[in-house]
Amino acid sequence: MPNALAQEKSPYLLQHADNPVAWLPWGEAAFARARAEQKPIFLSIGYSTCHWCHVMAHESFEDEAIAALLNMHFIPVKVDREERPDVDKVYMAYVQAMTGRGGWPLSAWLTPELKPFFGGTYFPPDDRQGRAGFPSLLRAIAGGWANERDKLVAEGERVLSALRGHQDGVAQDDDGSGGKPLIEAAGTAFEQGFQYFFEAFDPAHAGFGGAPKFPRASNLAFLFRIAALQGADSELGREAVKLAGATLRAMARGGIHDHVGGGFHRYSVDEGWFVPHFEKMLYDQAQIAVNCLEAKQATGDERFAWMARDIFGYVARDLTDPAGGFHTAEDADSAVAAGAAEHAEGAFYVWTEGELRSLLGDDFGFAAAHFGVKPDGNVPENLDPQGELRGKNILAMPRGLAETARQFRLEPEAANDRLLAILAQLRTARAGRPRPLRDDKVVTANNGLMISALAKAHQILGGGADEPLAYLAAATRAAEFVERELSDPATGTLFRVWRQGRGTAPGFAEDYAYLIQGLLDLYEAGFEIRWLQWAVRLQATMDAVFWDAARGGYFNSAAEAADIVLRLKEDYDGAEPAPSSVAALNLLRLAAVFEGERADGYRGRGVRCIEAFRAQWTRAPHAMPQLLCALESALESPRHVVLAGDPAAPDFRALAAVLHERLGPRRALLAADGGAGQRWLAERAPWIAPMAPRSGLATAYVCEDFTCQAPATSPAELRRQLGG
Template sequence: MADANALAQETSPYLLQHAHNPVAWMPWGAAALERAATEDKPLLVSIGYSSCHWCHVMERESFEDEAVAAVMNEHFVCVKVDREERPDVDAIAMEYVQGATGHGGWPLNVFLTPDQVPFHGGTYFPPQERHGLPSWQQVLLAVAEAWRTQADEIRATRGKLAERLGGGARLRPARRTFDPAALDQAVGSLSELHDAVNGGWGTAPKFPAASTIEFLLRRGDTSTTVQTMKCMAGGGINDQIGGGFARYSVDATWTVPHFEKMLYDNALLARAYLHGWQLTGDEDLRRVCEETLDWALREMHAEDGGFFSALDADSEGVEGKFYVWTVDELRAVLGEDADAAIRWLGATEQGNFVDPHHPADPGAPGLNVLEDRGPRPDDETVERIRATLLRVRGERVWPGLDDKRLTAWNALMISALADAGAVLHRADYVDAARDTAQFLLDRLRDADGRLLRTYNQGAAKLPAYLEDHAFLLEALITLHEATFEARWLHEATALADVLLARFIDSENGGFFSTADDHEQLLARRKDLEDSPIPAGGSAAAFGLLRLAALTGEHRYEEAGVSQLTLLHEIAARYPSAFGHLLQALDFHLRPTREVAIVGPAEGRAPLVAAVRSTLRGDLVLSGGDGTDAAGLALLEGRVPVDGRAAAYVCENFACQRPVTDPDELLALLDA
């Protein structure tokens, strides 16, 4: 039994992909740790995720090889980890490998002592020595020999490594006073780093930076943000046919996508495009927001109300095959629309997404550079092209679907749907947000009411992390603001109380990434940077500050400010890594206004529309019929005026006279 693969009973699609390997994989947990201690063998911890292209490659080359598996099974206790289910294990391993080698990524392969001390690691290793990389078997045998001859010395590094791998846990609070000029400094730094030609920040590979865009939009930047969003929207990273964004572009022009689609990217980007439209009125931004959310509802929405995690980059063993169209294929299916589609999609003999200046390997999907593409056709033509190509594409072999539902990522989608639904008057979006919130609250809590991380095949498991609680806190607040339903704010308050009881660092401030009763790992970390999803601590701070403004509970504000105190100086110096925290800091430094709108729903609508007519980063919003405050502090004593719906604009719960006219409300908000 010791050499049997133990992954068949797991629910993670990534772990199940490895359930038939000859490697005696075990999931991370007490059984693997106990076996390593009993047999005095190192742990070989291999970490990845289901839509990871190079994870699939290493599996085919090495983990499916009987001879390689025999070496792994002889010398190690082999553990497979889905990084999306276990971000705590992944974070420790990644920080070690980045510190030891100067780079990281997935697959991530790390060797640990039985008491979890990492002592060697790397990312992808080939089956034979090449490109300066040792073969995987060479690595295995060298590590096994090191353990045989140097185990005591390796074990002795535990204390020092545990401290170093704690992430931001060693960080001490900075000065308590916040300098508003730091936000201007951050904007200036981001402007200098901005790619003025192609949009975005950094060089290839280029990742969408939704949190950076959101921060700049809050500060009124419509130059770098809109240019970046337009470049991404027009590039190959955006699926022009089906909607939705790929995880990143392998080039600097957003042309060549790495084709996997992640739920979190699309939730964050849809909301950024929505806010860009609110600020500028640019209809292209609104269109991309809706295309992205429509894709998520069409291809990622489960019947139970949750959202799946990811679509793979590969189909039939080829990256991007599902998405690529050759000139001949377009002519065969589109008829008179073919020429317009060929120009728009930049199709070549090899296909679209082929860079003609850097020809792809034979048989690989091709790429086109942006300047070689024609303009987007008129809307009627685009609608015909998309309908036909979606139908034909749907008959192809689909990329693999990672169908687990993660609390954190679903919460990001709730925020996007609720916000967009309220602003764009899309009731279907708001309904989907409600359903997903109810799904999480019904299915992803244990018998004691504690939040869980992951759900699949009818079962939820694993204690939820800081990011799960924090993203859901933000989502429930956003859903309350979209619907004025009191239940979501009550659930947000209960969640905030868990954050304060289980995750806060009462000594130094901020939040740990795991709860105080979480499984004991080598280190209890604070993960500080957006990567690319918002850091859990930053989301906790932003959510708690918003909740304090809605409820008047000072303890929520104090907890949120403790995170700002830890990081505000660092964030201003390195803004591209702290976009979400900078949003929270911006919110805290503005005079925050609480807006309560009460009265019959039909009467409230024009007042609510006035509030949502542009992006307003300095207010929170609640409402009701004016007959029952439903336990919400902001609504207490707020009643209609002469039977008409009324808006109350308040600061620190001290309100100006109520107004019933939308223009009067706009004048108050814009004053």
């Protein structure tokens, strides 16, 4: 008989609806039952595409005996971390503080008042090598709750107090900058941040550090920002671009890249980007695409443009909802064959030599040479501890196409055509396999990131005349979806998720920060004033709900959230950037348009947001590379380019294209369209009012510190004014 999760919409919660565990969703019903029965809560947090979540579910949560232990002694509660990131971050902080590590599935035991007193991640179903298995642990905790409850409750209080003290003390700690002005502290942080990545760079495989290797996009964003500020042709700029570009190229060659279907897997378990953890996340696709677009700007290398198009093609085909929003992820696991009960990680993506030989015929030799295919599989045993990839081949490119072309005596263009035909065959064949589960919920934050990426693609990718417009159309459809389905215009608030209807969880700080960023980018791509207007309204809501008036920065959750025992502020740019890191730049971008130096306005709040984390970014600049990217706008005079004319006209678009040919300093981009948009802007920034086309031609006004150069009506003149 299904448990209470059968009434939920989350794919992750629905995966557990038929467990014998009497799961309850996170909420007052579960809390009230824990209080009434005076039982601890067992909290299990994961997400639908999490491999080890599946493993623990199969080993423990589907086991009748283990379920009986859970149901007898605890109130079992399941949380989808993508629906409730605020809950996840509180208890992840606890587990990391207690054990020194974290991850999913996250397992925590709470008092009925939601205070944690024990936790960990994955637990095996039996005792192994001196480590207690899950049933033994459940019995021990149940015994402790019955006989030493006061000690457990006191432990929960102690750890929460320590976490609260750490949170409160971050802004007050000596940051080691000796009270330097922001500009001096920022300069030191930039130097130390670059030095960290320079020294951590892996010269053999690219990327930073050793295994496992994650495509942490904020690292590359920081390096490209250095190149933009120093000049891509300067010594430091060239080195920054070299590190970032080499990392992207290595990722594109490796097994972390889905060569057949496009896009990138979550991370590689080895240092060479070869064996991936096969899940694919929307937030990775969006951020890696932006890295590729900036690499294209920095180098002019069309290979980076191809990488971005590869990602956008995958997202359009496999992660786009018919209504316009973008789905969250695809699982790593799938059935090993049609109708098979057995599932394995990577089953959808890997190939035996026999499969490839049979499918490709005369093209097999070319494909095998290019992708490193071996008769007995190409995955070393030490990288396949579960044995799921034995005899299988992960497609990767151990060498360039030019080398393969020489081996087969082909011209480069002919080799490329042959490779594309092979990939098309493989894509068709793979489509007949059982697909991994797609988590089809639409998350506001992730959609904000994808809107940004598509808006930038419209700006940067030339291609055919229709290509950039297709990216702009996709970004616009997604923004309209979020506006229609995930926002409440009456209150100005956002909701977190949509799946077969709007979810109940409110939007969190990351939802606001990422979406505001996306709307600012969307305005600068298509110049529809509605997106800038909405960004302004959302920023006001974000400030009202999440801003820390005492110390600066943004909390993850709202003050009135009764089910959150500790309000946290993110101080690390990980797989996704901290909300405050993104919000700081959003504020400074708004300040560049609407105000000067007012301390109580956007600029003052943006600077204070940066200062709130000074202790972190001065001690460990590499921990907050995304926040460092905002420092440029905090320290330099605002720069603007106002384009006067019809944004849909070819001459206007020709001028706009010049603005994105190269990496450079940040500029606020505005349209003086002669209509409602310009009137709205002029009410808030009067200096825009007189700007108009010259001689009937679209005209660019390049301004710095509110002083403008002579109007430019040709791409060549605009390029000259920008220093091109």
